[in-house]
Amino acid sequence: MKIMVAIKRVVDxxxxxxxxxDKTGVVTENVKMSMNPxxxxxxxxxxxxxxxxxxxxVVAVTMGPSQSVDTLRTGLxxxxxxxxxxxxxxxxxxxxxAKILKKLxxxxxxxxxxxxxxxxxxxxxxxxxxxAGLLNWPQGTFxxxxxxxxxxxxxxxxxxxxxxxxxxRLNLPAVITTDLRLNQPRYATLPNIMKAKSKPIKKFTPxxxxxxxxxxxxxxQVTEPPKxxxxxxxxxxxxxxxxxxxxxxxx
Amino acid sequence: xxxxxVAEHEGGVIKPNSLSALAAATCLPDRDSSVSLLLAGSGPSxxxxxxxxxxxxxxxxQVLVADSDKFKxxxxxxxxxxxxxxxxxxxxxxxxSASNSFGKNVMPRVAALLDVSPITDVTAISDSxxxxxxxxxxxALCTVRYTxxxxxILTVRSTSFPVPQKVDSKSNEASISQVDLSTFNExxxxxxxxxQTSQDDERPDLGNARVVVTGxxxxxxxxxxxxxxxxxxxxxxxxxxxxxxxDAGFVPNDLQVGQTGKIVAPELYMAFGVSGAIQHLAGxxxxxxxxxxxxxxxxxxxxxxxxxxxxDLFEVIPELLEKLPEKK
Numbered sequence: 001m002k003i004m005v006a007i008k009r010v011v012d013x014x015x016x017x018x019x020x021x022d023k024t025g026v027v028t029e030n031v032k033m034s035m036n037p038x039x040x041x042x043x044x045x046x047x048x049x050x051x052x053x054x055x056x057x058v059v060a061v062t063m064g065p066s067q068s069v070d071t072l073r074t075g076l077x078x079x080x081x082x083x084x085x086x087x088x089x090x091x092x093x094x095x096x097x098a099k100i101l102k103k104l105x106x107x108x109x110x111x112x113x114x115x116x117x118x119x120x121x122x123x124x125x126x127x128x129x130x131x132a133g134l135l136n137w138p139q140g141t142f143x144x145x146x147x148x149x150x151x152x153x154x155x156x157x158x159x160x161x162x163x164x165x166x167x168x169r170l171n172l173p174a175v176i177t178t179d180l181r182l183n184q185p186r187y188a189t190l191p192n193i194m195k196a197k198s199k200p201i202k203k204f205t206p207x208x209x210x211x212x213x214x215x216x217x218x219x220x221q222v223t224e225p226p227k228x229x230x231x232x233x234x235x236x237x238x239x240x241x242x243x244x245x246x247x248x249x250x251x
Numbered sequence: 252x253x254x255x256x257v258a259e260h261e262g263g264v265i266k267p268n269s270l271s272a273l274a275a276a277t278c279l280p281d282r283d284s285s286v287s288l289l290l291a292g293s294g295p296s297x298x299x300x301x302x303x304x305x306x307x308x309x310x311x312x313q314v315l316v317a318d319s320d321k322f323k324x325x326x327x328x329x330x331x332x333x334x335x336x337x338x339x340x341x342x343x344x345x346x347x348s349a350s351n352s353f354g355k356n357v358m359p360r361v362a363a364l365l366d367v368s369p370i371t372d373v374t375a376i377s378d379s380x381x382x383x384x385x386x387x388x389x390x391a392l393c394t395v396r397y398t399x400x401x402x403x404i405l406t407v408r409s410t411s412f413p414v415p416q417k418v419d420s421k422s423n424e425a426s427i428s429q430v431d432l433s434t435f436n437e438x439x440x441x442x443x444x445x446x447q448t449s450q451d452d453e454r455p456d457l458g459n460a461r462v463v464v465t466g467x468x469x470x471x472x473x474x475x476x477x478x479x480x481x482x483x484x485x486x487x488x489x490x491x492x493x494x495x496x497x498d499a500g501f502v503p504n505d506l507q508v509g510q511t512g513k514i515v516a517p518e519l520y521m522a523f524g525v526s527g528a529i530q531h532l533a534g535x536x537x538x539x540x541x542x543x544x545x546x547x548x549x550x551x552x553x554x555x556x557x558x559x560x561x562x563d564l565f566e567v568i569p570e571l572l573e574k575l576p577e578k579k
Binding site: 011013016017019026093094095098117118120121122123124125126127129130131132133134137138139140141142144156159160161162163164165166167168169170171174179180181215216217218219220221222223224225228229231232233234236237238240241243244245248250251 | 325326327328331351352353355356357358359360361362363364366367368369370371372381384385386387388389390391392393394395396397398399400440441442443444445446447448449458462486494497498503504505510511513518519529530536539540541542548553555556557558559560561567570571574575576
């Protein structure tokens, strides 16, 4: 049994991003790039499933320019068995990513596709749901716990929803997207980083997969959010209560 | 154009988040636009909600009701098929839903079935096809233009589209019609709803509260977190938490405020022992007044706070509890 995991290369979560002066996007030159944290959790979950005997192979997939291979290597160093890189020079919208993933699923025939619930760059939170829709597979989004029944081919998923935890049962094959509390991802160790260099990475282009990248959206501009006016540091609780009462009028 | 609002209901009324989606629909600048509201589920509360919807706002011209057990629970698979079916019949120019856990789960799946790109987490509408949404945890705002075929699918942030004021529009009640489900063939059984563990319902809803009191890792334990709860009670507010406080098990997940948790914009946001990671700021930076109490004077939270107090929260909160006026 096989698990496919989709991973994305993004600006590292700790970087304070800067908007480009010409408003076309954010500065990504000479900025630390990393695997999207939610994707790390997705990969970790797949690796644990393999280690517990549920799956025999974990395939990591990424899309984007040639540098995306670095992120794929990180995934291989964490423990993925092999990688697939779909090369595309510019960024892809989730609809295109979902179409490519559908094609890769048809080629690889995994029993489970696991993705992060969102990427911390565009914050879209769409790709897993869209891929599940295109495949007509059931989806368990925002997962905080996954229990697999190999015999019955069922995944029971706890989902973090607005008013608590919702539990759904999915017949495999299925799509799962991961929330923060699903697991604590491992670090790649130096020996594993070395080993990852010889793990196979298959390359495709969208054309080879017969996916037409159509764009039905364009970015008009990227701007900085309005700045909050500078606040004041107070010296006592009495002063705070006074300000809230008489200046802010909120209590 | 015509707009479909995909709405949720509870206890016979439309949920506030869905009313915000309706408010967003009325922001679409199209003079002869009409708004239809889709409700689904089964039982008497569905029909109560339909009559509530029909008279809750004059901009609603039609209420569509899909009455079936298949929609009793918010499963994405039947819901996406339903919206797809309703779109094929109605040919709407826009489909809008709230950007809550329901809308985030269902609407991208709908968009995939319709082969269009959805635009999620919209915070402003510039024109009928141009929208603003935050990216990078709200550290940048992205204006996007939708150039594809109909429908344009949006999920909207409730904090950016206030619930419309109650309008007594008994005189212009919208029509209520049933969605013809005879062609609805969802292959059931691929996914099954098991349960929902709801948390404490006594608290005001975090997303809609006027005051939010938030605690961070510095609270140190679930027991100490009661200080935050007591203060929020005193201010008739809701309790929030940072990711660190949730991860540490002080409070349940649905109290998390931030990029991946709840987005709040109350009149008063009070943060205790919150360092102010960008992921947390993403969830509360639009609050009207922000108060931060932290013993680290260099904590980034002070950069967004209107009022900062450098001090020990274990001293400050009891003093606040003692000195704050009782809420009527």
